[in-house]
Amino acid sequence: MGEGEYIKRISNIQIAMKVSWLSIIINTLLSVYKLLAGILSNSSAMVSDAVHTISDVLSSIIVIIGIKMSYKEADSKHPYGHERFESVAAIILSVILFFIGVSIGFSGIKKIILNKNEVLTVPGTQALVAALVSIIIKEIMYWYTRIAAKKVNSDALMADAWHHRSDALSSIGSFIGIMGAKIGFLFMDPLASVVICLLITVSAISIFIDAIGKMIDKSCDRSIIEEMKNTILQEEGVICVDLIRARMFGNRIYVDVEIRAKGDDTLLSTHELAHRVHDVIEKNYENVKHCMVHVNPEI
Template structure:
């Protein structure tokens, strides 16, 4: 039920941002034409590319939310990582394209390559910065809420568009003030930010597809939770692995070997239930009970007698 709710949140955010991107792209395209601004036309194309990236996110989230089946008994969560990787590649290509355009303009040495744009282009750039930055924070908040790597990648794509609009603003303003070189220089700086964000998204998605363990803080919190359960005498092993944006946990605990099978099962069940309750990202927790040795029982009794 929770997974379906997360999927609904992601789809709603994606639909909202896609509609805003379509309207914003049309506005910037018309502003670029009427204000005779090549920078704004390029920015409009960049905004239109966000529509494509959002579609990738929607497909990835939709597939990852499918229930387990015979061919995929562990679910489809990693498809969201695939979507994040595709977005990272698309984001990097966009950044490199912006940087390449800036470099070629500088190499050409033609200060007249950027024509003097009208005031409408400057207004469009300001509107784009405000709207795209707002979309970044809105999408980022939703991504953190449901722990979605694909949605987070889409958020950074919005941020890249905001940075692109900053470059457009600087270029347009510089051109109006007689310094057209500012446009290509800003493009190169923006390229570096975008490529860095793409690399971070790519590495995060890759780590979630290669069974990387949880961070040490989370594992330590799990250890504390396990040891709080009555009947648990120790932890022999705890292993975690990321599966897309969910976590699988394998635990081996020690308990009194003289207990009945039902008693040992109840202890394991308590550990299982508490781990899945306190850590919402845990999809499944497997608990194995090992019998404590006589020396461990003696040591445990000695410790209890101290209190």
């Protein structure tokens, strides 16, 4: 690993850790506030929302572990590195999100079915205020974490960003449900829990599918492959590209290329050509971890 890449790796870890620890602190304070507001206001929607926020604390801890593991250097047991640990962290997050969503939805449906006055009560104003505060804070955290995730190219951090967005959406659902209950539609408070359930589970499934794709060597976007092909063809000595394949390895890319060169070129010149192609791909596409180049002779 070059000095520049090492410095960038350390910088990325520091950014990811800063964002994750900030998430833990804010989510801890926010979840306690929302839980108290939900209990004092007799709002099942706000209590469900608080539980969702508590899960964000756990998710941020998982993100920290996943990122630290993914940035470990390659070793004898993992010669290709540890990048897939980020995808593992994203999968764990998605599973946690899914079960939290299902449990929240089950609780809401149970209260709607019972539909008795002693079960359904008018929530207090504290719950409305807590919902508004949560919407603002969680939307800010979504954009802050999303920007950081794109900067360091982190799947786990991006999953955590969507966790913030799902929490903001669930708070919107809580606000609507609580407001509806306060004007006389008591069923709307637990109904908001069901809406929150749907938002959370959809987010969980999306994160899971994306992480699984990166765990099973899914091909990267065709547009990126075409860009790489055009970049290779610009190198002097390359007659054509016979084959180019690119697969995802966690959040990094492995590229296999077969180029065609003059058949009467010396071994040294074809080796230098392959090396130039290798270097130009790894230089122009920072997500590429390794590029393997094979040269076919033109007959």
